[in-house]
Amino acid sequence: MKIAMIGTGYVGLVSGVCFSDFGHDVVCVDKNPDKIAMLEAGEVPIFEPGLEALIEKNVAAGRLSFTTDLAAAVDGAEAVFIAVGTPTRRGDGHADLTYVMAAAEEIAQALTGYAVVVTKSTVPVGTNRQVKQVISRANPKAEFDVASNPEFLREGAAIDDFMRPDRVVVGVQNDRAAQVMAEIYRPLFLRDFPIVTTDLESAEMIKYAANAFLATKITFINEIAALCERVGADIKQVSKGMGLDGRIGNKFLHAGPGYGGSCFPKDTKALARIGQDYSMPMQITETVIKVNEETRRRMVEKIMDMMDGHLAGKTVAVLGVTFKPNTDDMREAPSLTIVPALIGAGARVRVVDPQGRREGEALLPGVQWVDDAYKAAQKADALVILTEWNEFRALDLKRLARKMTTPALADLRNIYSARDAKRAGFVHYVSIGRSDYT
Ligand code: NAD
Known part of the structure; x- marks a missing residue:
C-alpha cells in the first residue's frame, strides 16, 4: 500500500x-x-531510541523516503496521513x-485518485468533518474519505508502542475507508492487537478523554503526595498499596513535579x-490543570525552603531538563518553570541532560551546560533531580556530596531516599510525599 x-x-x-516496516511504501513529507x-542524509532530527536503525533498514529496503514535495508524495497514495x-x-x-x-488544502489539490485522508494529529471533535469540507471545497472532484486515527505512542518508547499498541482506534464513515485502514494495520490485527472501529466523533473524543484521564491520575497522586507530607505518610508505600488494586493499576501513580x-x-x-x-464544563479536567500548575509552584518552594530561602549567589545543579527520560522533547517541561524561578531568585544554575541541550539552549537562557552530574555538582550548593534519566538513577551520592559546597539534594522524582542521602553525607534531602530532613 x-x-x-x-x-x-x-x-x-x-x-x-x-x-x-510493516511493508508499506511510505513517503514522509515535511515543510521544514x-x-x-x-x-535524506541518514540523520534523525529527533532523539527516539531505536528510530535511526529502523529508518536505515527501511530506506535500504526502498520502502521509505523523505520529501518536501507534498504533491509528489500524495500522487497515487491510497492513504494520506495528517500528523502535523x-x-x-x-x-x-x-x-x-x-x-x-x-x-x-494542500492535500486537496494533490489528490489524483481515491484516497483516505487520515487525521493522526490530536484534534477536537468535529475536525475530521471539517477536513472533509475543506478538501471538498478546495477540490470538488476529489474522490476521498476521511478517517480519524488518533495516536497513543509515548515519546521515549514510541516504536514499541506503535508496534505493540494496547489498541488502535479508527473512526470512519463507511466500509470503504474501514477496509483501507484495516489493510494498513493488518500486521497488527494479525498479531491480535485490538482495533477499535468507531464513528469519527468517538475516535476524536477517545484521544482527549484518554489523555485527560492520564493527566488526572498523575495529578491525583501528586495531590495525595502533598497530603502525605503533612500527615507523615510515605507516597511510595501509598502508591504501591493503591496500584496493586486491579481496578486502579500501578501505572501513572508515581508522584513527581507535575506533568508536562x-x-x-x-x-x-x-x-x-x-x-x-458545548456548555458542559469539564470540571475535573479544569481542576487538574490548576492543581498541576500549583504542583510546579510547590516544587520551587521546596527547593527554596531547602536552601533557607537564600538563593542569591548560590549555585544549583539541575539533573535532567527534558519533560521525561529518553526524549529530547522540552515542550512544557517542568524545568521551564523551575529553572527560570531559581535564576529569578538569584541562583546560578548548572544543567546536565543526556539529550536536552539542543532544544534546551534557547529555552533556558542563562544556564551553564555541563556534560555530567559530577561536574555539575562541583562547588554547588544544591542538587536538583528533575528528570529520572537512567544515568541519574545510580549516582555515587557520596562522591557528589563531597564535591558540593553544601550537600543538599532535592530529589523531585523520588529516586533515592532520606536514608541513602544521609548516609552519603547530604545535610539536606527533600523529595515528594515522604519524610525528608532539612
Ligand atoms: P511536531 O511538532 O513534532 O511535528 C509536526 C511536524 O509537522 C513538524 O515537523 C512541521 O514542520 C510539520 N508540518 C506542519 N505543517 C505541515 C505541512 N503543511 N506540510 C508538511 N509538514 C508540516 O508534532 P508531534 O509531536 O509529532 O505531534 C503531532 C500531532 O500528534 C499533534 O496533534 C500531537 O498532539 C499528536 N500526538 C503527539 C504525541 C507525542 O508524543 N508527541 C503522541 C500522540 C499524539
Whole structure:
C-alpha cells in the first residue's frame, strides 16, 4: 500500500517509519527543509531510541523516503496521513488547527485518485468533518474519505508502542475507508492487537478523554503526595498499596513535579475549552490543570525552603531538563518553570541532560551546560533531580556530596531516599510525599 505521511515530527516520523516496516511504501513529507535534508542524509532530527536503525533498514529496503514535495508524495497514495502539530492556540486554550487545515488544502489539490485522508494529529471533535469540507471545497472532484486515527505512542518508547499498541482506534464513515485502514494495520490485527472501529466523533473524543484521564491520575497522586507530607505518610508505600488494586493499576501513580510534555498540557486545556464551548464544563479536567500548575509552584518552594530561602549567589545543579527520560522533547517541561524561578531568585544554575541541550539552549537562557552530574555538582550548593534519566538513577551520592559546597539534594522524582542521602553525607534531602530532613 502506498502511504503519504504529512508532518515528520515525533508522531509522523515514527508512524511513517513503522508503517514502512510493516511493508508499506511510505513517503514522509515535511515543510521544514532542514528536517528533510537531515533525514535524506541518514540523520534523525529527533532523539527516539531505536528510530535511526529502523529508518536505515527501511530506506535500504526502498520502502521509505523523505520529501518536501507534498504533491509528489500524495500522487497515487491510497492513504494520506495528517500528523502535523496541534498546539494550544494563543489566548484561549483551543487546539490550533491552522496546520491541519493548511495540510488539508494542500492535500486537496494533490489528490489524483481515491484516497483516505487520515487525521493522526490530536484534534477536537468535529475536525475530521471539517477536513472533509475543506478538501471538498478546495477540490470538488476529489474522490476521498476521511478517517480519524488518533495516536497513543509515548515519546521515549514510541516504536514499541506503535508496534505493540494496547489498541488502535479508527473512526470512519463507511466500509470503504474501514477496509483501507484495516489493510494498513493488518500486521497488527494479525498479531491480535485490538482495533477499535468507531464513528469519527468517538475516535476524536477517545484521544482527549484518554489523555485527560492520564493527566488526572498523575495529578491525583501528586495531590495525595502533598497530603502525605503533612500527615507523615510515605507516597511510595501509598502508591504501591493503591496500584496493586486491579481496578486502579500501578501505572501513572508515581508522584513527581507535575506533568508536562507536548500532549497532556495542551490536550487537557483543549478538552476544557471544548467543554466550555458545548456548555458542559469539564470540571475535573479544569481542576487538574490548576492543581498541576500549583504542583510546579510547590516544587520551587521546596527547593527554596531547602536552601533557607537564600538563593542569591548560590549555585544549583539541575539533573535532567527534558519533560521525561529518553526524549529530547522540552515542550512544557517542568524545568521551564523551575529553572527560570531559581535564576529569578538569584541562583546560578548548572544543567546536565543526556539529550536536552539542543532544544534546551534557547529555552533556558542563562544556564551553564555541563556534560555530567559530577561536574555539575562541583562547588554547588544544591542538587536538583528533575528528570529520572537512567544515568541519574545510580549516582555515587557520596562522591557528589563531597564535591558540593553544601550537600543538599532535592530529589523531585523520588529516586533515592532520606536514608541513602544521609548516609552519603547530604545535610539536606527533600523529595515528594515522604519524610525528608532539612
Ligand atoms: P511536531 O511538532 O513534532 O511535528 C509536526 C511536524 O509537522 C513538524 O515537523 C512541521 O514542520 C510539520 N508540518 C506542519 N505543517 C505541515 C505541512 N503543511 N506540510 C508538511 N509538514 C508540516 O508534532 P508531534 O509531536 O509529532 O505531534 C503531532 C500531532 O500528534 C499533534 O496533534 C500531537 O498532539 C499528536 N500526538 C503527539 C504525541 C507525542 O508524543 N508527541 C503522541 C500522540 C499524539
